Amino acid sequence: METYFLKHQDVFVFYSRIEEEFELYAPIKVEAKPRLLCEHGFSLPTEEYLLRPFSCIQEKSDIVYNEYRCVEPTRTLFVYPKENISGDTPDPRRQGPSKPLAISGLKNCDIFSLKIQDFVFLGGDEVDPFYQARREDALIISGDCPAFKEVCFCRAFAIDPYSQEGFDFNLSPLNDGYLLDVATEKAQRIADSLKNILSLATRGQLAGRAQKREAVVKKLDAHLALHKIPTKGSLKDIVVSGYNSAVWQEQMLTCVECGGCVFICDTCHCFLLADTLSKEGPQRMRIWDGCLYKNFTRVAGGANPLKMRYMRLRNRYLKKFDFFIDNTGTQACCGCGRCIEVCPGKIDIRYILKRLYEEKHLSAH
Amino acid sequence: MKKNIYQPIEAVIEDVRHETATIKTFVLRPKFLFSFRTGQFIELNIPGVGEAPFTPSSDPAVKDRLGVTIMNVGSMTSRLHAMHSGEKVALRGPYGKGYPLEKFKDKDILIVGGGVGLAPLRSLLFSLFGEVDNYNKIVLRYGARTSGDIIYKDLLPEWAKKKKVDVMTTVDVGDPQWKGNVGLVTTILKDLPIELHKAIAVVCGPPIMMKFVNLKLLDLGFKPEDIYLSMEKNMSCGLGKCGHCRLGSYYICKDGPVFTYEQLKDMHDIWD
Numbered sequence: 001m002e003t004y005f006l007k008h009q010d011v012f013v014f015y016s017r018i019e020e021e022f023e024l025y026a027p028i029k030v031e032a033k034p035r036l037l038c039e040h041g042f043s044l045p046t047e048e049y050l051l052r053p054f055s056c057i058q059e060k061s062d063i064v065y066n067e068y069r070c071v072e073p074t075r076t077l078f079v080y081p082k083e084n085i086s087g088d089t090p091d092p093r094r095q096g097p098s099k100p101l102a103i104s105g106l107k108n109c110d111i112f113s114l115k116i117q118d119f120v121f122l123g124g125d126e127v128d129p130f131y132q133a134r135r136e137d138a139l140i141i142s143g144d145c146p147a148f149k150e151v152c153f154c155r156a157f158a159i160d161p162y163s164q165e166g167f168d169f170n171l172s173p174l175n176d177g178y179l180l181d182v183a184t185e186k187a188q189r190i191a192d193s194l195k196n197i198l199s200l201a202t203r204g205q206l207a208g209r210a211q212k213r214e215a216v217v218k219k220l221d222a223h224l225a226l227h228k229i230p231t232k233g234s235l236k237d238i239v240v241s242g243y244n245s246a247v248w249q250e251q252m253l254t255c256v257e258c259g260g261c262v263f264i265c266d267t268c269h270c271f272l273l274a275d276t277l278s279k280e281g282p283q284r285m286r287i288w289d290g291c292l293y294k295n296f297t298r299v300a301g302g303a304n305p306l307k308m309r310y311m312r313l314r315n316r317y318l319k320k321f322d323f324f325i326d327n328t329g330t331q332a333c334c335g336c337g338r339c340i341e342v343c344p345g346k347i348d349i350r351y352i353l354k355r356l357y358e359e360k361h362l363s364a365h
Numbered sequence: 366m367k368k369n370i371y372q373p374i375e376a377v378i379e380d381v382r383h384e385t386a387t388i389k390t391f392v393l394r395p396k397f398l399f400s401f402r403t404g405q406f407i408e409l410n411i412p413g414v415g416e417a418p419f420t421p422s423s424d425p426a427v428k429d430r431l432g433v434t435i436m437n438v439g440s441m442t443s444r445l446h447a448m449h450s451g452e453k454v455a456l457r458g459p460y461g462k463g464y465p466l467e468k469f470k471d472k473d474i475l476i477v478g479g480g481v482g483l484a485p486l487r488s489l490l491f492s493l494f495g496e497v498d499n500y501n502k503i504v505l506r507y508g509a510r511t512s513g514d515i516i517y518k519d520l521l522p523e524w525a526k527k528k529k530v531d532v533m534t535t536v537d538v539g540d541p542q543w544k545g546n547v548g549l550v551t552t553i554l555k556d557l558p559i560e561l562h563k564a565i566a567v568v569c570g571p572p573i574m575m576k577f578v579n580l581k582l583l584d585l586g587f588k589p590e591d592i593y594l595s596m597e598k599n600m601s602c603g604l605g606k607c608g609h610c611r612l613g614s615y616y617i618c619k620d621g622p623v624f625t626y627e628q629l630k631d632m633h634d635i636w637d
């Protein structure tokens with residue numbers, strides 16, 4: 001993998017080159033509320049970043065380097081919330097951009113989530129042709145996190161706040177520009193055409209990046225220490241043995257079944273196939289669905305294995321930490337904290353996992 | 366171009382047979398030859414209306430037509446029940462794993478059905494009859510709510526006459542015309558003409574029936590790995606992608622719908 005240095009003032013040239021071949025999505029900033037003082041005493045940023053099509057961003061100077069993940073889950077760009085999937089031969093470009101997708105502003109939690117989505121939509125005996133077409137052509141541009149939000153907990157699950165694989169390009173902010181990792185042939189071809197703005201990274205620059213990465217990890221770990229989030233290795237065990245824990249009943253009390261947690265989640269993937277009649281005739285639609293909804297598992301005659309809210313809350317954890325660990329070896333949660341921010345009932349995955357851990361390992365003493 | 370895994374193929378309803386007041390068997394002729402293994406299921410689609418999973422009840426050896434026996438229970442099935450020969454539906458599949466017939470070789474096969482749960486079992490019976498020399502004995506025990514709820518009324522006596530086959534039917538609630546056993550299906554799981562050490566059991570029916578039949582079979586000495594259960598859950602894709610049918614670490618659509626009790630016995634609330 002080659003690493004180059006890209007000056008800050010040349011980022012626009014880099015993006016414009018990509019936009020020639022791709023439909024580029026880039027992050028813009030939504031202005032900050034006051035900074036947040038975390039329990040550890042860190043003053044943490046609160047501004048939000050959104051992904052927008054490069055072509056629709058009027059003032060290109062609005063494009064920023066996002067310091068942490070954007071609001072939207074990446075999967076929105078690969079599996080649309082509502083999509084017409086009719087037809088004997090799939091037409092992945094009927095909806096959405098006609099060019100292949102390029103996404104800048106992805107973080108390592110997003111890269112992790114993409115692997116979960118790949119498992120679902122590309123794995124097994126049958127490949128989802130809509131996902132596959134978009135995913136295979138896509139140019140993934142990830143970036144290190146020089147900061148984190150209060151809700152970020154990637155490191156609890158041994159996911160670093162910077163990527164070392166799973167991308168085409170990776171940006172690491174450094175001094176007056178970025179280190180640009182070029183990981184794939186697709187990316188190298190673009191980099192080769194930008195020789196005039198790229199210089200090979202020096203050893204000093206690489207060392208500088210390593211230092212910055214280490215500093216963020218240290219700060220994030222200190223922040224997470226207070227939350228006492230169980231580590232990756234204990235997740236399956238605590239969720240399975242916490243089946244009858246009181247935490248489900250207690251936490252579901254404030255759930256209003258809005259579905260926010262599942263729709264904002266980048267590792268959730270459930271959907272429903274729905275048939276409708278339009279002017280053009282019968283249509284098959286694929287619509288995002290979520291297991292916090294009452295009808296998710298209802299069967300004919302009204303029977304429902306997840307009839308109570310606490311069962312549905314628990315089901316979400318069993319899916320993420322039992323089913324996925326059994327089937328893929330890894331949990332379906334990247335620690336992005338999106339579900340924590342979105343929940344009007346203030347239901348916090350960090351707290352639930354901590355409680356399950358304590359009930360399993362500390363209660364007897 | 367890639368195949369659209371969500372798009373069903375067209376099929377014409379060739380015949381509709383009334384089984385009971387609420388159950389009909391639809392004979393479908395798909396646009397292309399359609400192969401399935403017994404126990405696998407299809408997603409049957411009424412274009413523009415909806416889709417639901419059903420297990421073909423016909424002989425898998427027949428490739429140009431397939432039968433599905435369907436109970437009218439809700440929105441899609443009631444629309445289907447209002448359809449007639451000549452009308453068009455669509456289907457995709459087959460999905461799931463079906464019955465592992467290779468494991469049934471030389472065995473005494475006990476088949477326990479409840480209500481419309483006899484539908485997939487009929488397809489299994491056709492498969493077994495087709496290679497009857499491979500099996501030692503086929504014992505069918507079938508329960509329906511009343512005599513009016515019994516499906517395949519003409520076939521049951523025919524099957525009973527076949528060599529190596531033993532059939533018994535029961536109804537939960539008797540009536541003056543009914544001469545057979547009255548009681549839940551578990552009441553005819555006594556004095557079975559099988560040798561336990563070489564027997565396996567296949568069960569399909571409503572969850573509550575499967576729960577009690579399973580208990581009874583364990584009681585009789587069947588090993589959990591020799592009891593095959595048809596699990597049912599809400600499904601949408603049939604492909605292991607939509608997430609609806611998770612059961613423990615399995616998807617019923619992909620890893621089932623037939624599971625041994627051994628695979629399920631440590632899970633919570635499997636009959637809910």
Ligand SMILES: Cc1cc2nc3c(=O)[nH]c(=O)nc-3n(C[C@H](O)[C@H](O)[C@H](O)COP(=O)(O)OP(=O)(O)OC[C@H]3O[C@@H](n4cnc5c(N)ncnc54)[C@H](O)[C@@H]3O)c2cc1C
Nearest residue numbers: 299300417418419420434435436439440441442598599600
């Ligand atoms: C593997 C499998 C095989 C089956 N085989 C047969 C069969 O051979 N014969 C038969 O009569 N029935 C069978 N069923 C049950 C049949 O699928 C349901 O009766 C049918 O889905 C009910 O649809 P509905 O729209 O009429 O009911 P409604 O209650 O109106 O359903 C409304 C919605 O709920 C959902 N839903 C409700 N029940 C189910 C269900 N059981 N599975 C999936 N989604 C559901 C669907 O999304 C449906 O659109 C089978 C089910 C499964 C899972």
Ligand code: SF4
Nearest residue numbers: 255256258259261343
């Ligand atoms: S976001 Fe919160 S309130 Fe909404 S469904 Fe999820 S847990 Fe319930």
Ligand code: SF4
Nearest residue numbers: 265333334336337339
């Ligand atoms: S469960 Fe919550 S923290 Fe985990 S990936 Fe989903 S939104 Fe992010």
Ligand code: FES
Nearest residue numbers: 602603607608618
């Ligand atoms: S029906 Fe979609 S995963 Fe099983």
